[in-house]
Amino acid sequence: MNWMVPFLKSSLGRKLIMSLTGLFLCLFLVVHLAGNFQLLKSDGGEAFNTYTYFMTHNPLIKLISYFTYFFILLHTFQGLVLYFHNRSARGAAYLDKHPSKTTFASRNMALLGSVIFLFLIVHMGDFWFKMKRGILAKVSYEGYDQIDDLYTRVTAAFDQWWIVLFYVAGMGFLGFHLQHGFQSAFQSLGLNHPKYTPWIKNTGIVFCILISAGFAIIPIIQYFSK
Amino acid sequence: MKLTLKVWRQADPQAKGRFETFSVNANEHMSFLEMFDVLNEELLAEKKEPIAFDHDCREGICGACSMVINGQAHGPLGGTTTCQLHMRHFKDGDIIVVEPFRASAFPVIKDLVVDRSSFDRIIQAGGFISVNTGQAPDGNAIPVERDKAGAAFDAAACIGCGACVAACPNASAMLFTAAKVSHLALLPQGQIERKTRVKNMVNQMDIEGFGKCSNTYACEAECPKEISVDYIARMNREYFAAVIAGE
């Protein structure tokens, strides 16, 4: 095992961690979004609340959620380490900054990621933490006795235009992060192929639009249908 | 054509350095380096210190002529070194900013000259193959698959100029190292050291303090030999295979 620590501290080892945790988080976003769409069901929140109960009480999903927290922290830590390494490797800046052929997102991954991290703190504090502290109102459905009514908390939040704006803006940052991140992860993993790389790049564009628009549309719909 | 040059002047590695402005009369048939030769002749005639810049072959194959012209390594023309850039690509009255390559691993020695021995040490770490001494071997003795020969040759086109490092926002040397690793990994002659080579070269690249690739692909856009970032993915594969799957 004495090869492991130097490997994980090498430039390519760090990139491997970034890409694997990043792709795991992409998968997490898909599951999260699928769950969120239940907010749009007009059943007074039953589907969403029972789904939330399942997600917070199933032991396997609980285990996966601990991995998710860990991977978010690891991805963030590693991303910031890379950012500071890279800044010191560059040293002095150029006087003449030629508009390069690189994308805005690729040059600003650490900035975009840091905003996403702040977004996550506010987001978790508003919904998840309130539920964990048990201060949400309770509701009962057939087969479910006195479970957390997260639906009411979420829809109340999305009645406020500034919370809606906060969520939509957050998804904008996420969209740019994914625009570069999705395809970049495959390159980092060494998965580059003349036949498949164009597909990966196109999938990345579709993915970043679907994910960010998908998350953003929910608060917008809720706001206008209150 | 009359040009105004804003050139980085720095007396030695420790000096602070600053931009100095010159006007120069050039003609459009000169290369960018010949334009500097004309300016330096004038400076010498005035008993002033000429501008130090690196050059050797002046035909686009040695990779010595490092400088950043108007914010682009080797200037505005794609796929071209500074020595092959001609003044006809500029207009009369232009203001041209000339800076040294900027990277912590490429410290400035004087004016536009930077120390790129970090690249030499990456090559020394693994950019070689083992051969028996004696008679030169027959060039066609070892068969090489055509596609592999082509891909190896494209990688071998890297002249080690460092423009990839200069252009990268992270000052990463991944394109250079990847080209060298790929060139030898693709050929039968490179198989003996295949695993140790990629491990040692990546390790040396990290020791030298180059940045970590963010896949911005600024390197590929400014490489005078148009080396593809596909080689970076190939190096990543080689490295993971050597470190994770290797004994």
Ligand code: HEM
């Ligand atoms: C759900 C949230 C997130 C997802 C899905 C995600 C996804 C990704 C992916 C797929 C990559 C590409 C990895 C690679 O190039 O190999 C990436 C890169 C990056 N991420 Fe994230 N990320 C998320 C949150 C964050 C956060 C909170 C930060 C905090 C700083 C962050 C910082 C970075 C940085 C700096 C990079 C670029 C690393 C580099 O190539 O130099 N990300 N992300």
Ligand code: SF4
């Ligand atoms: S990869 Fe291109 S830019 Fe980098 S050293 Fe080789 S020739 Fe120069």
Ligand code: FES
């Ligand atoms: S002087 Fe040799 S490449 Fe320009």
